Amino acid sequence: MYNRLEDLIQHPVFHYFSEISKIPRCSGNEKAISDYLVQFGKERNLEVKQDEALNVIIKKPASPGYENVPPVIIQGHMDMVCEKNKGTIHDFRKDPIQLRVIEEMLYATNTTLGADNGIAVAYALALLDSKEVPHPSLEVVITTEEETTMGGALALNPADFEGKILINLDSEEDHKLLVSSAGGIKATMILPIIWDDAPKNVSAYCIGVRGLKGGHSGISINKGRGNSNKIMGRILEDLSGEFPYFLQQINGGSATNAIPRETDAIILVSRDSIKKLESKIDEWNDILRNELKTSDPEVHICLDSVKHDLSKVFSEETKQKAITSLMLIPNGIQSMSMEMEGLVESSTNLGVITTFETELHFESDSRSSIKSLKDALVKKARLIAETLGCKLFTDSEYPEWPYNPDSKIRKVFEKVFKEKHGTDIEIIAVHAGIECGILIDKIPGLDAISIGPDMYNVHTPNEHLSIPSTINNWEYFLSVLKEMKFFDR
Structure with missing residues (x-):
């Protein structure tokens, strides 16, 4: 046409x-x-x-x-x-x-x-x-x-x-009437960075998560897609048990309401650990291709030697707290609705990680169609922050939209659809703001x-x-x- x-x-x-x-x-x-x-x-x-x-x-x-x-x-x-x-x-x-x-x-x-x-x-x-x-x-x-x-x-x-x-x-769905939606809130956990002098005789490498589909952090949260920030946390945690390395920065995602598709971490390693690093990245490519073969078949981890400032690195304490944060911050579906089949009831998305001069910011977008569950997600995030010696700030809170069984405008839409198509329109709720x-x-x-x-x-x-x-x-x-x-x- x-x-x-x-x-x-x-x-x-x-x-x-x-x-x-x-x-x-x-x-x-x-x-x-x-x-x-x-x-x-x-x-x-x-x-x-x-x-x-x-x-x-x-x-x-x-x-x-x-x-x-x-x-x-x-x-x-x-x-x-x-x-x-x-x-x-x-x-x-x-x-x-x-x-x-x-x-x-x-x-x-x-x-x-x-x-x-x-x-x-x-x-x-x-x-x-x-x-x-x-x-x-x-x-x-x-x-x-x-x-x-x-x-x-x-x-x-x-x-x-x-x-x-x-x-x-x-x-975002034709032939459907949306009658209810989730409320949400943004939570930012702030980790202070303690910098140490970098050791000598090290090389800088960028580990990059690539090839993920991403998507809307509410509507696509039930599709099982990989979160590049959470994947990076798993990789960095695994490397910690294999050989010493120094972490210099982590940056991933660009919006809290989008499932992050790409994350980069800059690490410094000694020359005798490079082969081990390359081997572990190969292992993680195999792991992720197996885990995400249906939802994200193009996922891959890249490893590139980079020219970078070699003077400062995160202290070991900061590094471990950063990795622990990536591992523990909740992500994905937290509960499913028992009233509407297939509807996500509550979720959270670790959407953005940013390294600043003195702080690491971890930004999450939490949603729920039930306010008390949304509040519980914030409390959990606050407890994690306090345990790690971090601060937590919340903003951008908005209310849920409850279903109105007596809606007159819904009946008009239903009537017109039935006259145009000869069938009843589907009534839906959405896990999005x-x-x-x-x-x-x-x-x-x-x-x-x-x-x-x-x-x-x-x-x-x-x-x-x-x-x-x-x-x-x-x-x-x-x-x-x-x-x-x-x-x-």
Whole structure:
């Protein structure tokens, strides 16, 4: 149907997706895209507000015949996770995303695509621009920093909204209605570094974990994919029992809400230990290829001699605490739901490790659909930190979105789907953070639902978006808005 990008962007949704893909919008760098949205609204003589958090609210009056229908809040986020393949020359601060069509999928080129959640922005802009789509009065809100702190949604002023119906566009599965999501919190454990003088007659080597698929730390946490930070901890712990070595730095991952794909450790070894080191790396390649042969068949450990500062290394105490941290910090599924088959109930992801001048930071993203379990994960992390003489800081906490059995907007979506397809739509919950929970906390009585097209491998450079699903979901969305003329208050 659309074999070329030039043809695809003739569709209004993909036209606007292409436009916003030219604008930098990594989490924390949303000023340009926020200003673009403001200008878009003003050019169409719509009511526009940009708040201090750079959230943008654009209001559009109801179509003729829809004046008495309750207003609807349409919501998504403007920021994206910015990941690229190692060696890719791309500056997310200024370079546009390079889109490409492969069969029926839209990809970027060696970077994340940003369909999460650029597709919501594209849907919203196409809707606001249309003069033909019938709809109730619309309150479109596009938030910032969803992928990092949820700071945009947390900063929203509920007084800016009249609507009590929320359609969130941040789901990633077509033909499904998202009705509940997990809450989350970020925890950072800080290990002070004690530096020692490096011994003489040593060589520097970089151990690198490569070839992992990664993925969204909530949605993909049940796929059994390797975590490069945890793998590095196992390797360094194993080497400690084989020969002496000195640790100089560990760095891995780029976002707490993405399963880390690559981690590097710089170690110094004496010349007579190099053969043993090479042998152990070969062993670990065999171990990991066996363990991850289904989930991550391309995993491999590389070992490279590097030119590096040979003057300082971690003290032995710091080295052992760093390795112990990597081994003990919880990671992966912690519990499964007994109410909804296959749903992860709680999890944690050791997403980022960074070596600074005086500290090592271990950043984890914990999620749960039950607040008490989320709190328990933080308590466990705090106990580990205290045992190792570290500090633990938490931030970016956001609430879970509980299922509402009496949702009226869900019934509208169910009715329209049944009429279009002749079957019942699947009702799902997701182990990921959706801003619905925050808005429900802020706006009493808010009735929420979330939809979206099929996306794959989000938060990775292999992220791709189904073109037919995007169009199908768009048409479904418009059909629901049209049906709302008969919405029962």
